Amino acid sequence: MSRRKLTEAEIAQRLTEGRNYKRLYTELKLCFDEVAQEHKQCPQLLADQQAAIETLKIQIAELQTMVFGKKKRPPTGTAVPVLPLPVPIPRTKDSYHRPLPPAHAITAEVAVPLPAACACSGSFDPEKTTVHERYVEDIPLPELTPGYIPRLVTKYVIGRGICLACGKAASGKDLGGARVALGPNVRLLVCHLIAVVGMSYAQVTGLLLALYGVAVTDGELANMLRTQHIVWIPSYGQLQANIRAAPVVHADETPWPIQDLQGLGYAWVLADASSPRVCFALEQSRGAVHAQTLFGQNTGQPFAGVRVSDDYSPYRNPALPGTQQLCWAHLYRTIRDLRYNANLPEAQLPYATDWYAGFAGIYQDLRQYLDEPYDEAVRKQQATELWQRVQALASQPPPPRSCGEPGKLSKPKAQLQRAGQDRLFVCLAKNTPCDNNRAERDLRQLVLKRKRSFGSKSERGAQALATVLSLCATAWRTAQPKHYFPTLASLA
Numbered sequence: 001m002s003r004r005k006l007t008e009a010e011i012a013q014r015l016t017e018g019r020n021y022k023r024l025y026t027e028l029k030l031c032f033d034e035v036a037q038e039h040k041q042c043p044q045l046l047a048d049q050q051a052a053i054e055t056l057k058i059q060i061a062e063l064q065t066m067v068f069g070k071k072k073r074p075p076t077g078t079a080v081p082v083l084p085l086p087v088p089i090p091r092t093k094d095s096y097h098r099p100l101p102p103a104h105a106i107t108a109e110v111a112v113p114l115p116a117a118c119a120c121s122g123s124f125d126p127e128k129t130t131v132h133e134r135y136v137e138d139i140p141l142p143e144l145t146p147g148y149i150p151r152l153v154t155k156y157v158i159g160r161g162i163c164l165a166c167g168k169a170a171s172g173k174d175l176g177g178a179r180v181a182l183g184p185n186v187r188l189l190v191c192h193l194i195a196v197v198g199m200s201y202a203q204v205t206g207l208l209l210a211l212y213g214v215a216v217t218d219g220e221l222a223n224m225l226r227t228q229h230i231v232w233i234p235s236y237g238q239l240q241a242n243i244r245a246a247p248v249v250h251a252d253e254t255p256w257p258i259q260d261l262q263g264l265g266y267a268w269v270l271a272d273a274s275s276p277r278v279c280f281a282l283e284q285s286r287g288a289v290h291a292q293t294l295f296g297q298n299t300g301q302p303f304a305g306v307r308v309s310d311d312y313s314p315y316r317n318p319a320l321p322g323t324q325q326l327c328w329a330h331l332y333r334t335i336r337d338l339r340y341n342a343n344l345p346e347a348q349l350p351y352a353t354d355w356y357a358g359f360a361g362i363y364q365d366l367r368q369y370l371d372e373p374y375d376e377a378v379r380k381q382q383a384t385e386l387w388q389r390v391q392a393l394a395s396q397p398p399p400p401r402s403c404g405e406p407g408k409l410s411k412p413k414a415q416l417q418r419a420g421q422d423r424l425f426v427c428l429a430k431n432t433p434c435d436n437n438r439a440e441r442d443l444r445q446l447v448l449k450r451k452r453s454f455g456s457k458s459e460r461g462a463q464a465l466a467t468v469l470s471l472c473a474t475a476w477r478t479a480q481p482k483h484y485f486p487t488l489a490s491l492a
Helices: 008-068 184-195 201-212 218-244 288-294 328-339 346-371 376-394 407-424 426-430 437-453 459-478 481-490
Strands: 160-162 169-171 248-258 264-272 278-283 306-309 323-326
Touching: 008 328, 008 407, 184 201, 184 218, 184 459, 184 481, 201 218, 218 264, 218 278, 218 459, 248 437, 248 459, 264 288, 264 437, 278 288, 278 459, 306 426, 306 437, 323 328, 323 407, 323 426, 328 346, 328 407, 346 376, 346 407, 346 426, 376 407, 376 426, 407 426, 437 459, 459 481
Parallel strands: 248 306, 306 323
Antiparallel strands: 160 169, 248 264, 264 278
16 A cells, blocks of 8 residues: 655644644643642641631530530530539528527517417417517518608708908818718718629619619719729728738639720739638730739739739739749630530540540549648649649640541640649649639629629729729628628728
8 A cells, every 4th residue: 555645735734733732732731730739739628627617616616605505514424534512511400591680689579469269269278378489570661661761861051251360261061062962871882782782873773762762873873983982092002912912812804895995994803812802903905014013013012922813824924923823723624615515526526535534633633632731742742743644644646637636625735835833733832722713703793793784984984993892892701791881981
């Protein structure tokens, strides 16, 4: 078979096709390389997205708990150690009844004799007749209590004259201000209702009007707090000094909106671990400068003891006065909530369970050691042994990729490593609390008030509330009920 020779046109056509094939091959090769590179990145992208989804699911479960609360206590199972609850104090039979009032508290006595005859017209046996005492405690209410005096009104007739020698006016009593003013007892009651009871201005206004017939405005209530704030500034400063002189204190903070600052603001608390004394400060922010002021860093007598707090960065600043004891309860709750998070992936549950079991065991032993009699040498050994267990727990290698480690577990791991033995086990050396629950309980009173009153209107109002709240809360806890208002009246 003879071969036909290609013509020039056919050769040119085939050369053109060859160049086109070569160009297409180059383009396809580039596309293939890009697809191959993207394909190599897909597993890592998929793993990152899966980790992000798992973290978001855990955060969603936490937000649901914050908004809707916990429906039931998390199951503890048998393999996970459960921290023991405080042993309840046994109650007696009399503790379920109101105590009998003392003789000096009885304001009236009514005799109720035996009827002359029974309902059936029969007579009673005098030898079997007995007398029993019953008491009724009540309060006066307007329109229901005869002789009820809702308020005391004192009229002052004040003489005023002009001195013939100097020409100056003088009077027996200051004539400044309004012709009708509210007395000091009303101010003390208002401070108590706002600070200790946690009422809003509207609630205080309604109570004063209903029980005492005293009509007040929001401005008058604010002026009352401001007046007591000015009077009580020396006592407030002395309270701060007394708490800073304590060997152990608790510190914490929570948002407290101030309307003039577009809702910004924070409430700081400093509590004496050995007494009911507590001091509040309502500041503009959560900045470190307020933590320094709280502990008196720039004063002549800064705090020098042990401060129990969470791992917020201003608290762990080495320049802050005193020695920090990191709160174990915060760490424990973080790990426990992660372990029982409803959206925790099934593959990560075994690792989270083991980690929680190990940490709960350390925490339980720490609390047990603190309940034992103090022995310095024994405490040092216990601190070293617990620190070794913490290091072993925090340095556990993550599980295989098929199981995975919860992302939120990295934070408590880093906290344990960063804290070190010096900040985790000061409680053993100094025999101090290992948790910051005292400060959280003190702030709860302010949190409940925040839900009713939505914070303060101005910075001046926040400062006044901080002074009044500190002194009223301390007096309410230290003084007996009958000495509470006299204690407040004696402050200056």
